[in-house]
Amino acid sequence: MFYLDPKKLRDQPVDEEPELSQSSASAVNWPERFRQLAETAVDPRLKAYYAAGVPSGDTPLAEVPLLAMDVETTGLNARKDGIVSIGLIPMTLQRISCARAGHWVVRPRTSLKEESIVIHGITHSQVQQAPDLDQLLEALLQAMQGSVAVVHYRGIERPFLDAALRTRIGEGLEFPVIDTMELEARVHRQKPPGWLDRLLGRQPVSIRLADSRSRYGLPRYRPHHALTDALACAELLQAQIAHRYSPETLLERVWS
Amino acid sequence: MEVEVTEVLDFLQQHPPFSELPLEVLQEVASQIEVGYFRAGTRILEFGQPIDALHLIRSGSVEVYRRSGELYNRLSEGGFFGEFGLLRQGRVRFPVSALEDTLVYFIPEAIFLHLFEAHESFADAVEVEDRTRLRQAVARREDANELLTARVDTLISREPVTLDQQASVHEAAVLMTQQGVSCLLITDQDRSLPVGIITDKDLRMRVLAAGLDVQAPVQQIMTPEPVTIQHSQLVFEAMLLMLRSNLHHLPVVRKGQLLGVIALSDIIRYESQNSLFVVGSIFRQNSVEELQALVPDVRASFLRMVNEDANSRMIGTAMAVIGRSFKQRLLELAEAELGPPPIPYCFLALGSMAREEQTLVTDQDNALVLHDSFDPQRHDAYFSQLAEFVCQGLAACGYTLCKGDIMATNSRWRQPLRVWQQYFSDWIDKPTPETLLNSSIFFDLDGVWGQLQWADQLNDLILRKARQRPRFLACMARNALNRTPPLGFFKDFVMEKDGRQNNSINTKRRGTAPVADLIRVHALAVGSSARNSFERLEDIIQAGILPSGRGQDLRDALELISMVRIRHQALALREGQEPDNNVAPEQLSDFERKNLKDAFQILSHAQKYLKFRYPL
Incomplete structure (x- = not known):
């Protein structure tokens, strides 16, 4: 998870989030989309990934294999900035499994900016010794295969992986995500602040990862480590489903 | 690929019993953990369901129940549950619900069992049998203490030096000088055991000071029939015997034969600067003010015993002997001031002092037994003044006046022997709520001064009568249930059985006192003449009235609660605060809480069993 500089932006406003490549979230028929992509994909790794398919939208959440994900990046712009680390942790609604967790540091093809080093703590020398994402692609896609990704703020993982693959193999990557920030926004950003809120200078409820977690009684973790953030996101999803949805909730209600 | 999640590892490193495991082990554990979230109010474990992991609370809190639905425990961050089920057939034994929103780390069964097998400290901490864990905790302390395990014969460094009783005082002095000893055992050809003992002090006081002819037979100056100790008894017991009888030398006997002598100085090697010195100095003070000046010494010797890992039995006895000595010296001083008593009397210590279970925080419970010729008109002025002198003196020395007015200053508790006998008979025959309370205090009685045989007579009466009155025992048993222990601890609170939470626990009222109360009922039932709760328990166990193992459990429980109470008082002393009995959970280590x-x-x-054993 790349955290925005508080000096630049007080909170992450959902209505300003970058548009996703897929138009309307719920409109995508993911199993169908995967079948098409399995046909058209050229890279064998990518082809195998799509061919494994995804659960259909009418699957109850309790039965969906999930994969909490987080990437640390050199900046916020998927076209200009690159990925420096990836954290993955497989989960279900019942349990999050550390035993199958993954964490990689990767060498971005763009330069590492000092300001991002401050945030995620991954340094030039670590990055220099790290492999290129291309070398890890098979392992990454295998880990993702058959699962639905869980992220906090869908504007990072999906566009960055898509861009990274385009740069490396000339093909992008599409996959469904459950966005825990968007699930929070459904509760706390249902309507824009009214005149009274503006008059009184009321701040909207923060839907950042740490603040969202604290509302569910989840512990405070040190941020900006891809694996810790993935775990934090995984726990948040379990909490959100326990409080606001149910294990029977259908996947199509929460993915995009 | 095995990666470790730093947050998980950090958490394990901060919470016992995991924190005591080596880092490599923790890394392995952290990499295998699973995580799950439970909303407040949801069931985490159902009774009888299969269980595949130890549950460790990462955040939030839970309630653990018995199968009956009764609250068993509350646990918060760092607490764990499910070990019962894992170690027994893999089924949940205690259902658990989330009290707050709770994040749980699941430690897979295989990892848990491996930790349990390979790491003793871990196994101890999660041991399923409550009593086993307690036994180990108490035993570890016992092992650490040499005084408790060393036998008297290990202190004997030489053959005993003896002299026939017909020899002269001069010969005795020569022998003592040649042999370099401070005492001689005096023998008689007809007997294998010594008939007397003489010490340096006797030569000074009974020969030189008295101007006795040095050719006189030693028989004339010896202390006849010396108190002896068996060779297999513990050094600790020798110390108690010396304390109680104010002795400096003890002949040691094996199979009816004299083995040697141990001296006070031998024991002092084991317990440096001990309470024996305090007792000695009490008898050298000549006023209440001077006695009062000894209070810091009493406290220092209490602290030393705690520091030297003495057990509650040793500390309780030492403090009782000190208290007893204060009383004795105060009575000597009172008699010196008021003149000799008009009729014989016996001064009684009651309650914890009589049971030899004293700590620093104690109030005085005492009474006076007077000769049956007592005539209030002629005699009571004297005894009233005597009582006033002693009770006020004790108060000055740190023994708070009894709030319930159970003191010799109360005329009701300053009565001739026959009245006392009547009191006790009535209390046993026709118990009322008030007299039951009295019985629980007065039936732990010890003669301190004067006609000690009257105290024995009263004890005999209690012993004889009480066990024949099932109704009295049943009433005493009910009375012993008035004070109950709490359920345990939760966060920084003491948790009650009904779920209420308090900030602190009175370790006497909710711990040691109810244990002593219930032991007393059993002791009366089996006709035990012991007064100390540990000794009473021995008799109760011997009598076989408790289910097997329960006596030992109770002993461990009493020892543990007593030591928490004692250590708490020692801590207050060290920090310059007034010691008390109230312990706040945040002052307890995780280990102590468990x-x-x-x-x-x-x-x-044990309280439930008491009710069942003595039905109304």
């Missing part, structure tokens, strides 16, 4: 909870549980079971 053990205390186990001890409370044992007490609670």
Whole structure:
């Protein structure tokens, strides 16, 4: 998870989030989309990934294999900035499994900016010794295969992986995500602040990862480590489903 | 690929029993953990469901129940549950619900079992049997203490030096000088055991000071029939014997034969600067003010015993002997001031002092037994003044006046022997709520001064009558249930059985006192003449009235609660505060909390059994 500089932006406003490549979230028929992509994909790794398919939208959440994900990046712009680390942790609604967790540091093809080093703590020398994402692609896609990704703020993982693959193999990557920030926004950003809120200078409820977690009684973790953030996101999803949805909730209600 | 999640590892490193495991082991554990979230109010474990992991609370809190639905425990961050089920057939034994929103780390069964097998400290901490864990905690302390395990014969460094009783005082002095000893055992050809003992002090006081002819037979200056100790007894017991009888030398006997002598100085090697010195100095003070000046010494010797890992039995006895000595010296001083008593009397110590279970925080419970010729008109002025002198003197020395007015200053408790006999008979025959309370205090009685045989007579009466009155025992048993232990601890609170939470626990009222109360009922039932709760328990166990193992459990529970109470007082002393009995959970280590909870549980079971054993 790349955290925005508080000096630049007080909170992450959902209505300003970058548009996703897929138009309307719920409109995508993911199993169908995967079948098409399995046909058209050229890279064998990518082809195998799509061919494994995804659960259909009418699957109850309790039965969906999930994969909490987080990437640390050199900046916020998927076209200009690159990925420096990836954290993955497989989960279900019942349990999050550390035993199958993954964490990689990767060498971005763009330069590492000092300001991002401050945030995620991954340094030039670590990055220099790290492999290129291309070398890890098979392992990454295998880990993702058959699962639905869980992220906090869908504007990072999906566009960055898509861009990274385009740069490396000339093909992008599409996959469904459950966005825990968007699930929070459904509760706390249902309507824009009214005149009274503006008059009184009321701040909207923060839907950042740490603040969202604290509302569910989840512990405070040190941020900006891809694996810790993935775990934090995984726990948040379990909490959100326990409080606001149910294990029977259908996947199509929460993915995009 | 095996990666470790830093947050998980950090958490394990901060919470016992995991924190005591080596880093490599923790890394392995952290990499295998699973995580799950439970909303407040949801069931985490159902009774009888299969269980595949130890549950460790990462955040939030839970309630653990018995199968009956009764609250068993509350646990918060760092607490764990499910070990019972894992170690027994893999089924949940205690259902658990989330009290707050709770994040749980699941430690897979295989990892848990491996930790349990390979790491003793871990196994101890999660041991399923409450009583086993407590036993280990108490035993570890016992092992650490040499005084408790060393036998008297290990202190004997030479053959005893003896002299026939017909020899002269001069010969005795020569022998003592040649042999370099401070005492001689005096023998008689016809007997294998010594008939007397003489010490340096006797030569000074009974020969030189008295101007006795040095050719006189030693028989004339010896202390006849010396108190002896068996060779297999513990150094600790020798110390108690010396304290009680104010002796400096003890002949040691094996199979009816004299083995040697141990001196006070031999024991002092084991317990440097001990309470014996305090006792000695009490008898050298000549006023209440001077006695009062000894209070810091008493406290220092209490602290030393705690520091030297003495057990509650040793500390309780030492403090009782000190208290007893204060009383004796005050009575000597009172008689010196008021003149000799008009009729014989016996001064009684009651309650914890009589049971030799004293700590620093104690109030005085005492009474006066007077000769049956007592005539209030002629005699009571004297005894009223005597009582006033002693009780006020004790108050000055740190023994708070009894709030319930159970003191010799109260005319009701300053009565001739026949009245006392009547009191006790009535209390046993026709118990009322008030007299039951009296019985629980007065029936732990010890003669301190004067006609000690009257105290024995009163004890005999209690012993004889009480066991024949099932109704009295049943009433005493009910009375012993008035004070109950709490359930355990939760966060920084003491948790009650009904779920209420308090900030602190009175370790006497909720711990040691109810244990002593219930032991007293059993002791009366089996006709035990012992007064100390540990000794009474021995008799109760011997009598076989408790289910097997329960006596030992109760002993461990009493020892543990007593030591928490004692250590708490020692801590207050060290920090320059007034010691008390109220312990706040944040002052307890994790280990102490666990053990205390186990001890409370044992007490609670023992109370239930008491009700069943003595039905109304």
